[in-house]
Amino acid sequence: MAKEYNVAILGATGAVGNRMREQLALSNIPVKSLKLLATSRSAGQKQTFRGQTYIVEEAKPESFEGIDLVLSSAGGSVSKHFLPEAVKRGAVCVDNTSYFRMNPSVPLVVPEVNPQALSYHKGIVSDPNCSTIQMVVALKPVFDKFGVDKVIVSTYQAASGAGQSGWNELEKEAADYLDKKEMQANILPVKSAAKHYPLAFNLLPQIDVFEDDGYTHEEWKMIHETKKIFFDDMNSDKIKVTATSVRVPVPVSHGESVYFQVADGAEASVSEIQKAIADGAGLVLQDDPSQQLYPQPINAAGKRETFVGRVRADNENPGSYWMWVVSDNLLKGAAWNAVQIAEELVKRDLLHVDDPKASYELFKEN
Amino acid sequence: MAKEYNVAILGATGAVGNRMREQLALSNIPVKSLKLLATSRSAGQKQTFRGQTYIVEEAKPESFEGIDLVLSSAGGSVSKHFLPEAVKRGAVCVDNTSYFRMNPSVPLVVPEVNPQALSYHKGIVSDPNCSTIQMVVALKPVFDKFGVDKVIVSTYQAASGAGQSGWNELEKEAADYLDKKEMQANILPVKSAAKHYPLAFNLLPQIDVFEDDGYTHEEWKMIHETKKIFFDDMNSDKIKVTATSVRVPVPVSHGESVYFQVADGAEASVSEIQKAIADGAGLVLQDDPSQQLYPQPINAAGKRETFVGRVRADNENPGSYWMWVVSDNLLKGAAWNAVQIAEELVKRDLLHVDDPKASYELFKEN
Numbered sequence: 046m047a048k049e050y051n052v053a054i055l056g057a058t059g060a061v062g063n064r065m066r067e068q069l070a071l072s073n074i075p076v077k078s079l080k081l082l083a084t085s086r087s088a089g090q091k092q093t094f095r096g097q098t099y100i101v102e103e104a105k106p107e108s109f110e111g112i113d114l115v116l117s118s119a120g121g122s123v124s125k126h127f128l129p130e131a132v133k134r135g136a137v138c139v140d141n142t143s144y145f146r147m148n149p150s151v152p153l154v155v156p157e158v159n160p161q162a163l164s165y166h167k168g169i170v171s172d173p174n175c176s177t178i179q180m181v182v183a184l185k186p187v188f189d190k191f192g193v194d195k196v197i198v199s200t201y202q203a204a205s206g207a208g209q210s211g212w213n214e215l216e217k218e219a220a221d222y223l224d225k226k227e228m229q230a231n232i233l234p235v236k237s238a239a240k241h242y243p244l245a246f247n248l249l250p251q252i253d254v255f256e257d258d259g260y261t262h263e264e265w266k267m268i269h270e271t272k273k274i275f276f277d278d279m280n281s282d283k284i285k286v287t288a289t290s291v292r293v294p295v296p297v298s299h300g301e302s303v304y305f306q307v308a309d310g311a312e313a314s315v316s317e318i319q320k321a322i323a324d325g326a327g328l329v330l331q332d333d334p335s336q337q338l339y340p341q342p343i344n345a346a347g348k349r350e351t352f353v354g355r356v357r358a359d360n361e362n363p364g365s366y367w368m369w370v371v372s373d374n375l376l377k378g379a380a381w382n383a384v385q386i387a388e389e390l391v392k393r394d395l396l397h398v399d400d401p402k403a404s405y406e407l408f409k410e411n
Numbered sequence: 412m413a414k415e416y417n418v419a420i421l422g423a424t425g426a427v428g429n430r431m432r433e434q435l436a437l438s439n440i441p442v443k444s445l446k447l448l449a450t451s452r453s454a455g456q457k458q459t460f461r462g463q464t465y466i467v468e469e470a471k472p473e474s475f476e477g478i479d480l481v482l483s484s485a486g487g488s489v490s491k492h493f494l495p496e497a498v499k500r501g502a503v504c505v506d507n508t509s510y511f512r513m514n515p516s517v518p519l520v521v522p523e524v525n526p527q528a529l530s531y532h533k534g535i536v537s538d539p540n541c542s543t544i545q546m547v548v549a550l551k552p553v554f555d556k557f558g559v560d561k562v563i564v565s566t567y568q569a570a571s572g573a574g575q576s577g578w579n580e581l582e583k584e585a586a587d588y589l590d591k592k593e594m595q596a597n598i599l600p601v602k603s604a605a606k607h608y609p610l611a612f613n614l615l616p617q618i619d620v621f622e623d624d625g626y627t628h629e630e631w632k633m634i635h636e637t638k639k640i641f642f643d644d645m646n647s648d649k650i651k652v653t654a655t656s657v658r659v660p661v662p663v664s665h666g667e668s669v670y671f672q673v674a675d676g677a678e679a680s681v682s683e684i685q686k687a688i689a690d691g692a693g694l695v696l697q698d699d700p701s702q703q704l705y706p707q708p709i710n711a712a713g714k715r716e717t718f719v720g721r722v723r724a725d726n727e728n729p730g731s732y733w734m735w736v737v738s739d740n741l742l743k744g745a746a747w748n749a750v751q752i753a754e755e756l757v758k759r760d761l762l763h764v765d766d767p768k769a770s771y772e773l774f775k776e777n
Contacts, residue, residue, distance in 0.1 A: 195728070199565035199668035201614050201657065219612075220589050223582060240703045246585075247709045248567050248659065248666045250721050250735045255700035259681065259723040285727040289668040289735065291567065293614065294660050300614045302565035302655040302668075315625065334621035337606045343613045355616050357625040361651040362561070369616045369655065 049077035050396065053112045053136070055127060056119025057081035057101055058090055060209040061141055064380035065116045070095050072384050074114075074391055082108055083119070106130035113396060116383050117141060125410055132168035133405035137396050139170050139383045146171040146270060150407055153273045156385045157326035158185045162277060163386070163395055168404040170386055175378025176200050176263065176290065176299055177270040182351040182377070183370040184305065186325035187318055188275065192308025195285040198267065201293045201300035202252055203342065204244055206374050207233055211244075212296050218245035219294070234292055249292040263290040298342035299378065301370040304359070315358050318366060322353050327377070332356055340371035348373055349381045415443035416762065419478045419502070421493060422485025423447035423467055424456055426575040427507055430746035431482045436461050438750050440480075440757055448474055449485070472496040479762060482749050483507060491776055498534035499771035503762050505536050505749045512537040512636060516773055519639045522751045523692035524551045528643060529752070529761055534770040536752055541744025542566050542629065542656065542665055543636040548717040548743070549736040550671065552691035553684055554641065558674025561651040564633065567659045567666035568618055569708065570610055572740050573599055577610075578662050584611035585660070600658055615658040630654040664708035665744065667736040670725070681724050684732060688719050693743070698722050706737035714739055715747045 052069065056062040062083070069076065079094050082104035090101040102108065104123070109115065109131035117124050118141035128138045128145070145151045152162035153171045158181050163170060173181070184193055204215040210232045218228040228243035234251040242249055252263035260268075267288040269279040276283050293300070307313050323330035331340050332354040340352035355369035372378060390396040398404055418435065422428040428449070435442065445460050448470035456467040468474065470489070475481065475497035483490050484507035494504045494511070511517045518528035519537045524547050529536060539547070550559055570581040576598045584594040594609035600617040608615055619628035626634075633654040635645040642649050659666070673679050689696035697706050698720040706718035721735035738744060756762040764770055 197563055197670050197725075199655075199670075201567065201659065216589060219585055223586050223589070234703070238703060242703075242707060243709065246661055247707055248661060248737075249707065250666070250668075250705050251703060255703075258726075259700055259721065282727070287670070287725040287727065287731075287733070289670075289721065289733050291666065291668065291735075293567065295612055295614060300616070300657065302616075302657065304563050304565075304653070304655075304670075334625055337600070337604060337608075337617060337621075339616050341608060341613055341615065343609065355625065355655065359563075359653040360624075361648070361653065365653075367653070367655050369657075371614075 047075055049075040050113040051078045051111055052076050052114045052116070053080040053082055053109060055082045055104055055115055055117040056123065057092065058083045058087040059118060060205055060212065060375055061118040061379040064375050065118060065383060066092060066094055068376065068380045068384040069116065072388055074387055080108065080112065109134045109136050112136040114387055115139070116387065118379065128169055129405050129408040129410065132398055132408055133401050135398050135401050137166070137168055137170070137390060137398060139172060139386045141172040141379050141383050143174065143266060145169050146173065147273070147279055153270060154386050155181055155274055155382060156389045157182050159274050160389050163389060163393060166395065167407060168398040168401065169408060172379065172383045172386065173270045173274060174263070174266040175206055175374040176202060176301065177267050177274070178378050178382055179299060179351045179370050179372035180267070180301055180303060181271055181274050182327050183303065183322065183353050183368060186321035186328070187305065187307065190321050191311040191313045193284055193305055194308050195306040196271065197304040198288045199302045200288065200290045201295070202290060203295045203297050203299055203374050204233065204292065205297050206252070206299065207236070215244050215294055215296060218243045222246055244292055244294050246294060250289065252290040252292055261290055264288040295342045297346040297373055297375060298371055299374045300342060303368050303370055304365065306365045311364065315356055315366070319356050322356070327351055328353060330354070340369060342371055345371045346373050349376050351377055413441050415441040416479040417444045417477055418442050418480045418482065419446040419448055419475060421448045421470055421481055421483040422489065423458065424449045424453040425484060426571055426578065426741055427484040427745040430741050431484060431749060432458060432460055434742070434746045434750040435482065438754055440753055446474065446478065475500045475502050478502040480753055481505070482753065484745065494535055495771050495774040495776065498764055498774055499767050501764050501767050503532070503534055503536070503756060503764055505538060505752045507538040507745050507749050509540065509632060511535050511774070512539065513639070513645055519636060520752050521547050521640055521748060522755045523548050525640050526755050529755060529759060532761065533773060534764040534767065535774060538745065538749045538752065539636045539640060540629070540632040541572055541740040542568060542667065543633050543640070544744050544748050545665060545717045545736050545738035546633070546667055546669060547637055547640050548693050549669065549688065549719050549734060552687035552694070553671070553673065556687045557677040557679045559650055559671055560674050561672040562637065563670040564654045565668045566654065566656045567661070568656060569661045569663050569665055569740050570599065570658065571663050572618070572665065573602070581610050581660055581662060584609045588612055610658055610660050612660060616655065618656040618658055627656055629656040661708045663712040663739055663741060664737055665740045666708060669734050669736055670731065672731045677730065681722055681732070685722050688722070693717055694719060696720070706735060708737055711737045712739050715742050717743055
């Protein structure tokens with residue numbers, strides 16, 4: 046009989062946590078038991094999974110006793126605190142927060158791109174940032190066939206990237222705007238920041254906090270994570286990446302205007318790139334100008350795939366191309382990618398922590 | 412006594428036409444008389460200018476008798492038909508449509524960038540495309556100080572770029588979406604196209620029709636117009652430009668994520684670029700991450716200036732930089748730039764057609 050797993054979802058009541066439960070229900074992971082964990086504030090809420098009702102519990106270190114798999118999306122500080130405790134108790138954690146992503150002992154995995162990195166996990170696997178995931182899925186077939194030297198990306202990111210509260214704020218602001226009332230911003234662009242601005246009918250060129258060099262942390266995530274996913278080294282100079290991240294008044298699904306340069310000397314026609322993408326894992330090519338066919342957020346929302354269109358050559362810069370990439374930031378950008386990592390761990394018989402004590406020492410809070 | 416001018420606004424009832432009247436009222440152009448022209452459908456509407464009420468008249472060739480200056484924003488086919496008739500009658504036309512922009516006898520002018528091109532006008536001066544104008548205004552001080560070899564731009568363009576009807580459609584769709592009704596699209600992305608898609612809470616990577624190479628006409632406008640404005644040659648290879656144009660659910664003010672490379676060998680620090688922009692004509696630098704200060708469409712709407720922020724170096728590609736540019740597409744992107752051209756024509760004593768008959772032959776409909 047196939048092994049069955051005790052699964053916990055940490056941050057079960059958030060926009061991503063809810064989708065982790067839904068994606069887990071649709072997955073091929075044999076689930077023996079499910080535990081839904083959140084803060085004390087959300088404890089007591091009811092949720093359903095595969096026809097059964099579950100009650101959300103407050104997360105405590107002991108919550109992870111007997112758990113095989115943790116899907117975590119409750120914020121960096123929660124992951125920092127609880128995941129070492131889970132690992133200590135033998136659970137493998139797939140973490141959707143940024144906290145462990147750059148830890149060299151933590152594989153940063155997109156199953157279509159670098160599933161082999163799972164082999165070195167020590168109890169924690171990180172889910173990359175939403176905007177990174179859809180970009181590397183789209184670049185992967187081009188990377189394999191022609192090489193990719195340089196990426197210059199401008200993002201169009203949905204409000205739900207800031208969680209359910211960001212999404213709610215956008216819709217409330219939009220209603221107020223249409224009613225000719227003043228818009229009230231309390232969450233976006235960054236909840237903890239000093240200033241908040243309306244997103245409805247506006248654009249906010251700030252996602253996450255600013256670093257000293259004028260880039261936002263979101264932009265640096267795209268740069269470092271892309272390097273780590275393709276080369277397992279956040280400082281790899283084999284692929285140059287630069288980004289501008291912008292929040293747009295869309296509830297779900299990020300758009301990305303991706304300009305990329307194939308490896309020096311490689312020859313690629315637009316149709317070869319389109320074919321590689323059409324055949325690529327997790328990808329749907331939607332690219333027919335004659336039919337006005339191109340990816341749109343409202344069509345991508347609720348789907349697991351990454352959609353690519355507007356593939357064109359920059360004729361003045363041979364070897365450089367554009368593409369327009371859209372994917373559901375809560376699914377492929379978060380919940381589905383996490384569950385897909387878990388499926389891959391099961392498939393590769395890697396859903397176990399070899400030395401929980403050593404891993405706890407490695408990951409524990411300082 | 413300073414000369415006074417008889418002015419006509421062609422397309423007086425549109426989003427841009429209304430703003431041309433407002434900007435003309437605020438300008439230093441001595442207006443002797445004003446004629447408001449539109450289609451027969453709009454004839455009879457009342458509008459005010461400098462405290463007086465005017466009645467919109469149906470445009471006919473004879474409407475331009477005795478007119479010195481025409482501000483035109485009624486669509487390419489209207490300009491094609493009427494502007495040669497106006498020129499024949501001695502009027503200088505500032506045309507906001509794309510129809511004459513690439514005509515080598517027609518200066519394509521942004522007063523902060525290439526006012527000298529006005530000297531060769533033969534009766535028609537073209538106002539560039541909205542997305543081009545704000546980008547070249549922002550690039551101009553960098554171009555002058557360091558040279559600019561290459562531009563890679565992704566746009567975030569407002570619904571009003573498709574006119575008042577595009578703006579209205581966005582707000583109607585947003586209201587329906589919030590009421591959980593199906594959104595009805597009839598205008599965007601391109602009124603004359605076979606398919607229409609909702610823009611509210613969505614992104615449309617199509618502005619204007621598609622060309623054979625997969626670029627939209629809007630993207631080609633940015634490419635060719637930028638070359639013509641900086642080098643008076645739409646094929647100039649002295650500045651390489653490539654673009655992806657995306658319509659976003661914002662009513663007014665375009666955003667642009669501009670990545671640019673200064674001339675080979677030029678050394679530019681971020682602070683030198685910031686200073687050049689802060690000192691540049693028509694520009695406001697809004698660039699202080701510590702104060703979360705950056706340009707936003709809701710703040711730029713109603714203003715004549717172009718706002719620039721998020722200036723950063725791409726450290727992996729020396730000599731390359733990002734900036735985020737926002738401006739009111741109906742003002743600097745259209746009505747104000749047109750009125751500003753007219754002010755410049757007055758100032759340079761160029762508001763006359765030297766050989767109306769020859770100009771008519773040059774511009775008349777085939």
